[in-house]
Amino acid sequence: MTRATGVAHPNIALVKYWEKRDERLILPVAGSLSLTLDAYPTTTTVELDETLDADTFTLNGAAGDETQTGRVTRFLDLVRELAETDTRAHVSSSSDVPTGAGLASSAAGFAALAVSAAAAFGLDLDAPALSRLARRGSGSASRSIVSGYAVWHAGDDEASFAEGVTGPDTRMVVVTVDRSTKAVSSREAMKRTALTSPYHDAWASSTAEILEVALEACRDDDYTRLGRITELHALRMHAHIQSADPPIRYLRAASIAVFDDVERLRAEGIECYATADAGPNVVVLTLPGDAAAVAERLAVHGTTTVVGPGPAASLVSAGAER
Amino acid sequence: MTRATGVAHPNIALVKYWEKRDERLILPVAGSLSLTLDAYPTTTTVELDETLDADTFTLNGAAGDETQTGRVTRFLDLVRELAETDTRAHVSSSSDVPTGAGLASSAAGFAALAVSAAAAFGLDLDAPALSRLARRGSGSASRSIVSGYAVWHAGDDEASFAEGVTGPDTRMVVVTVDRSTKAVSSREAMKRTALTSPYHDAWASSTAEILEVALEACRDDDYTRLGRITELHALRMHAHIQSADPPIRYLRAASIAVFDDVERLRAEGIECYATADAGPNVVVLTLPGDAAAVAERLAVHGTTTVVGPGPAASLVSAGAER
Structure with a gap:
């Protein structure tokens, strides 16, 4: 049994992400620019369990609903493909994002899941690879992999990841x-x-x-x-x-x-x-x-x-x- | 000395007019549809005066400002060209449109001016010709020539006028x-x-x-x-x-x-x-x-x-x- 815990923060786009040119790969029609925030972290633990038939997902201590659990499982399927394994996992996530606060919880959520799942499944991914992975969960999650200002490049699956840029102090x-x-x-x-x-x-x-x-x-x-x-x-x-x-x-x-x-x-x-x-x-x-x-x-x-x-x-x- | 008085009402567009493809001729980039209203009439009297060196313009009893008078003169220049005369005119207009009520006063204003000026200068214009003339004062004025629902056609100078259509009672x-x-x-x-x-x-x-x-x-x-x-x-x-x-x-x-x-x-x-x-x-x-x-x-x-x-x-x- 292998487990890992990751943390990530929401981001707010200054140049917005809106619309995909590829629904499955979550490739945006254009690049975007955001600021990753210092508040409202999501902390996620992924724990592999050979005995499981299906992934489990809890959010702030409560079992996730079908839609949430489905998205987590589809995301873990990508990680399992990279790790060449079928092992299922327990995923537990705690988020400080107040519901409906206007900060999308999915960006921090999938960034934290990408970091923790990659580690739990034994993948050694650099930041661009983690960003590409997070992108598959939720487009804007690609940017929450990066600190401060992040530009998420448009392009194909290989090229579409976020990386840090410097900018004014705001x-x-x-x-x-x-x-x-x-x-x-x-x-x-x-x-x-x-x-x-x-x-x-x-x-x-x-x-x-x-x-x-x-x-x-x-x-x-x-x-x-x-x-x-x-x-x-x-x-x-x-x-x-x-x-x-x-x-x-x-x-x-x-x-x-x-x-x-x-x-x-x-x-x-x-x-x-x-x-x-x-x-x-x-x-x-x-x-x-x-x-x-x-x-x-x-x-x-x-x-x-x-x-x-x-x-x-x-x-x-x-x-x-x- | 010849004089004529015309009346016209504002209109509200249901399909909007926005942007010209020809600034001078006031040809719109697309056609539009409006409803001429039964309220807030503008009544305008045009009185030719051979002794005048320049047109005069009063609005609700007060002398119009330079911008307003300039627009009236440029409009009358078009009428004079059609009438093949140089005679100047006194124009007096009274409008019930409350200032800033959200009803453009220029549509009723130039429609009333088109009707009264054409008559005062002895032009015999049918409704499409009056609409084309009013258009030159203010694009949406072309529609206030017409009762009820009016479609203002895009097209060239000849084709760009408004005409009535039937529609739901509203x-x-x-x-x-x-x-x-x-x-x-x-x-x-x-x-x-x-x-x-x-x-x-x-x-x-x-x-x-x-x-x-x-x-x-x-x-x-x-x-x-x-x-x-x-x-x-x-x-x-x-x-x-x-x-x-x-x-x-x-x-x-x-x-x-x-x-x-x-x-x-x-x-x-x-x-x-x-x-x-x-x-x-x-x-x-x-x-x-x-x-x-x-x-x-x-x-x-x-x-x-x-x-x-x-x-x-x-x-x-x-x-x-x-």
């Missing part, structure tokens, strides 16, 4: 305006925009261009340019999503109220920029010295939490014994 | 959430989206397709289909606009709150659909029997006014004497 204020489960999942919404939004092709090609500019801003340590791109690209992603048929409006009145206030804050001289993933909650990019003031100002809209750049996914422990 | 609830002047004018915003939004080409081609479906819904008296298209297309226009660089967000938190409530009303069985022009105010399409209930429900967001299908632009009086 903080993010997570503004949780709504904790309800979203009506349309990201996976569903991606399929719908790909099929029905007239902006599908332009979204993919313009994202590839925007990513180049964002990476240039990172290289130049240019906070203003990176911030402008962050808000611009978030608005373009939500523009694309709301152009599906039927439309999907993830940004609700409370979300737009945060965007409105961020615009006002900029007019007042506090340079901050809003972004939002596929849900109603908003994340605001700020300079380190402004984060507390921005969080205080935006607290009227919901719970605010200041987060910063976080570490790479890592192995906490590994061994042959409990 | 009302509109105008929800005025914000009366402030918009930060970016439609003209400016159209130029910016054409130059910087990645969705520019797809916007034009998809609008042409949507218009065909909307016209089919009109022919079939299919309120549901027309309503769905109305909201879908408004969201796609605002998606395109917010994708400009820098982004333009006409829909503010208060606007989205109306869209959110319209979604709730539909879930409760009241079939209504939201749209919005280039500004924060929202117009809700309803069945005649639901208009009062919808207006009452949405009153929490601002002033609500129920309007219905209105008449064509028309000549009120014409003669050689005061």
